[in-house]
Amino acid sequence: MKLKALLIAGVIAAMPFSAQAGDAAAGKAKAATCAGCHGANGIAVMPNYPNLAGQNAAYLESALKAYRDGQRSAGQAAIMKGMAAPLSDEDISNLAAYFSSL
Amino acid sequence: MKLKALLIAGVIAAMPFSAQAGDAAAGKAKAATCAGCHGANGIAVMPNYPNLAGQNAAYLESALKAYRDGQRSAGQAAIMKGMAAPLSDEDISNLAAYFSSL
16 A cells, blocks of 8 residues: 555656745735634644644645635635635735745 | 634634544554655655644544545545545544644
């Protein structure tokens, strides 16, 4: 099973993914809204919320887009869809860069 | 908007969520499959995968269940659905406890 996981990782490694570098300073300016749940320093205020500090930016970007675009439906997805609704792809890239930098 | 976020956080804080404590040692025994992508130490091997080390256990639990139960459809959701398919709720709780402990 570990070999299978490694093989899958290898296949995925060959797939393109967004590596666009966001502007962390611009992200910080938009991050106040996130702090209520994810903490001003990216450490979540509740155990059922994820910490964002130091998380991989490309992952944060894909997750935030998935919430915005209705591709997640469990947990706090309805709230995150509302939070992410007004964000452009650039906003999301910047927020991802910011939280990744913490 | 920050006030709105805080109000939402307060409402959610009053909602019940899973606080079942998993068995980290049992989780470790099941975690080899995860290492191919998320790293043996919970630090992801690729920037589009999330780090799991130190993440909140309750969040990890809800995320893994969401993948298993088809409530996420973006990014690597298809792969994660396959990975999580054989896992019981207890397995997931244990894995969450393990990665949270790293």
